[in-house]
Amino acid sequence: MNEITRRIALALGLAVLAAPPVAAQEAGTSPEAAHPAPSPAGPQILSLPSGSIPARIFGIDCEARDGDSTSDPSLRCDPPDLLKTPSISAVSGPWKRQMTRAEMIALMREAFHERTMFNVIREEPFEPTADPKAVGFRALYQTDLGNRYVWALLSEGRFTRVIATVFAPADFAAMTADIEAKVFGVGVNQGNDR
Numbered sequence: 345m346n347e348i349t350r351r352i353a354l355a356l357g358l359a360v361l362a363a364p365p366v367a368a369q370e371a372g373t374s375p376e377a378a379h380p381a382p383s384p385a386g387p388q389i390l391s392l393p394s395g396s397i398p399a400r401i402f403g404i405d406c407e408a409r410d411g412d413s414t415s416d417p418s419l420r421c422d423p424p425d426l427l428k429t430p431s432i433s434a435v436s437g438p439w440k441r442q443m444t445r446a447e448m449i450a451l452m453r454e455a456f457h458e459r460t461m462f463n464v465i466r467e468e469p470f471e472p473t474a475d476p477k478a479v480g481f482r483a484l485y486q487t488d489l490g491n492r493y494v495w496a497l498l499s500e501g502r503f504t505r506v507i508a509t510v511f512a513p514a515d516f517a518a519m520t521a522d523i524e525a526k527v528f529g530v531g532v533n534q535g536n537d538r
Contacts (some may be wrong), residue, residue, distance in 0.1 A: 345395065354413065363385065364512045364524075366487070367435060369485060370464070373487065385445070386415050387409060387410045387411065387412055388411035388416065388417050388437065389410055389414065389417060390408045390409070390410065390411070390416070390417035390418065390419060390436060391435055391436060391502070392419070392434065392504060392526075392527050392528075393436075393472070393475065393478075393499060393502075393504055393529055394525070394526055394527055394528055394529035395529060396526075397419065398419070398526040398527070398535055399419045401432050401522055401523060401526050401527070402429075402430065402508075402514075402518065402519045402522045402523070403419075403423040403429075404422070404423050404429060404430070404432060405421065405455050406420065406421040406429075407419070407420050407421075407422075411437060411485055416436065416437030416438075417435070417436060417437060417529075418433065418434060418435045418436075419432075419433065419434040419435075420432075420433050421433070422468050426509075426511060427511050427512060428511075428512050429512075429514070430493075430508045430509060430510045430514055431508070431509045432506065432507070432509075432523065433506070433507050434505070434506045434507050434527050435504070435531045436502060436503070436504040436505075437502065437503060438501055438502060438503075439498060439502060439503035440501075442477075442479070442480065442498065444479065445469060445480070445481050446480070446481055446494050447483060448480070448498065448501075449467055449481055449483070452481075452494055452496055452505075456485060456487060459487045459488055459489070460488045461486070461487055461488040461520065462485060462486070462487055462488075463485065463486040464483070464485060465483075465484040465485065466483060466484050466493075467481055467482075467483040468481060468482055468483070468494075470482040470495055470497065471497075472515075472524075472528055472529060472530050474529060474530075475497075475499050475501070477498075477499060478497050478498065478499035479492075479497070480495065480496055480497035480498065480499075480529045481496055482493075482494065482495045482496075489509070490509045490510055491496060491509075491510045491511075492507055492508070492509055492510075493507070493508040493510065493516070493519070493520070493523075494506070494507050494508075495528070497528060497529070504527065504528070506527055506534055508522055508523065
């Protein structure tokens, strides 16, 4: 691993992916919105809205990790070369109250508040038609550590968030379609989805 790749991997490993409760309050969300439901004492198995756990997303091998009392179950799809292929991570766990889309966006933006560069390129509603009660959004953020494609969905007391970190040109339409199908079940044996 060259020095640049090592530094990027280290910085990504240290990045804050969920807003702390105090920061969420300052961002205008209620304390309840910032708190996930307490995790059960025993191990938690990853469960995604699609109903399955993919072995690969966008051609990248993935590894599912169980959750415990301190972390939610997750899926890590780490490429051999982060500078050439996106890195994709998904986290899905219980959430104790419903949030509005605006609260979800504020919570996600807060996760990037310490970045030296953070630009909102786009934020738009994301709700699979097969799940009419879901509230979600997808976004593209430009940061000092690459572009971040983000999906967040809250449905039936479960919050699922995906972040794809991208440093190089890629087929973004194909990446988006693969993530939405394999994580959220969009377009899989369904009608059209937004």
